[in-house]
Amino acid sequence: MPTTICVINQKGGCGKSTTCFHLAGALASAGRRTLLLDVDPQGSLSQGFLGSVAVETLPADETMAALFGENRNYRSATQLIRASGFENISLVPANQHLAAFNTPYPEQLGLRQFALREFLSTATDFDVVLIDCPPNLYRCSWSALLAADEVVIPVPPEDFGTQGLVAVHQTIRWAQQLNPELRLLGHLVTRRDQRLLIHRMYEDRIRLLYPDTVLKSVLPEAAAFKVSLAGRTPVEFDQPRSVAAQMTRLLADELLACSAREMDGQTMHTGGLMR
Numbered sequence: 001m002p003t004t005i006c007v008i009n010q011k012g013g014c015g016k017s018t019t020c021f022h023l024a025g026a027l028a029s030a031g032r033r034t035l036l037l038d039v040d041p042q043g044s045l046s047q048g049f050l051g052s053v054a055v056e057t058l059p060a061d062e063t064m065a066a067l068f069g070e071n072r073n074y075r076s077a078t079q080l081i082r083a084s085g086f087e088n089i090s091l092v093p094a095n096q097h098l099a100a101f102n103t104p105y106p107e108q109l110g111l112r113q114f115a116l117r118e119f120l121s122t123a124t125d126f127d128v129v130l131i132d133c134p135p136n137l138y139r140c141s142w143s144a145l146l147a148a149d150e151v152v153i154p155v156p157p158e159d160f161g162t163q164g165l166v167a168v169h170q171t172i173r174w175a176q177q178l179n180p181e182l183r184l185l186g187h188l189v190t191r192r193d194q195r196l197l198i199h200r201m202y203e204d205r206i207r208l209l210y211p212d213t214v215l216k217s218v219l220p221e222a223a224a225f226k227v228s229l230a231g232r233t234p235v236e237f238d239q240p241r242s243v244a245a246q247m248t249r250l251l252a253d254e255l256l257a258c259s260a261r262e263m264d265g266q267t268m269h270t271g272g273l274m275r
């Protein structure tokens with residue numbers, strides 16, 4: 001069974017989709033068969049691979065929306081999972097069709113809360129699944145938490161708003177009541193500009209606030225992430241020698257080393273970082 005990692009934060013623009021996009025490249029290059037699930041109606045992650053016009057014109061039954069309807073309207077996992085154009089990276093895309101299903105109070109949906117989890121139980125040909133959540137804690141994010149083994153919370157080192165994080169932590173605790181296996185792998189400092197004193201101060205603060213659950217790896221603010229994304233290529237393949245690519249590889253290694261299911265000692269980029 002793959003390790004499923006939910007990338008979540010209700011704060012917009014903190015780097016959830018960017019992390020999924022480039023991390024997939026690093027995982028794929030380390031030989032991990034990686035499945036990306038886009039559960040954000042904005043479809044940013046899908047557009048990163050497939051382009052915006054192609055994603056926006058996808059019919060609902062070829063997207064994540066097929067999982068969330070009243071009656072499950074997809075025949076098999078293989079109908080929804082598509083190639084990304086890169087070896088070892090597959091994708092279930094999302095677009096605006098998902099918006100109608102991303103309702104508040106998902107806990108009232110009974111068994112339908114588990115649609116994503118049920119879907120993943122049939123998608124076993126992968127080593128890692130990354131779920132890119134929208135910037136809210138509604139049904140799509142909730143379903144992702146119920147389907148996941150691990151959670152990563154991207155946090156930019158400025159005004160990360162403790163209130164926002166408190167709500168994310170509370171939602172994780174609620175989800176753990178239905179999915180006891182769910183584990184907070186860590187907060188991930190994203191978009192850090194090492195030159196900015198304010199970023200260094202916020203990073204220190206978050207490491208103090210959550211001493212056991214901030215990943216050592218950091219994703220820097222880097223033009224390479226944007227440029228490679230615009231070229232629809234994870235930075236690992238587009239600019240492998242860039243600092244951005246190196247730091248993404250360190251993140252991949254750290255996640256693999258921390259991940260409960262990753263115990264087979266496969267080759268990693270640096271041999272892994274233990275926490």
Ligand SMILES: Nc1ncnc2c1ncn2[C@@H]1O[C@H](COP(=O)(O)OP(=O)(O)OP(=O)(O)O)[C@@H](O)[C@H]1O
Binds near residue numbers: 013015040190
């Ligand atoms: N590490 C980074 N370096 C440079 N630019 C970044 C970085 N991370 C994100 N960005 C840029 O910031 C913007 C928002 O990033 P992204 O879409 O990944 O955030 P998000 O959390 O997924 O947003 P949303 O909450 O809307 O889904 C994008 O334009 C992206 O290119």
Ligand SMILES: [Mg+2]
Binds near residue numbers: 016040044045134
């Ligand atoms: Mg996003």
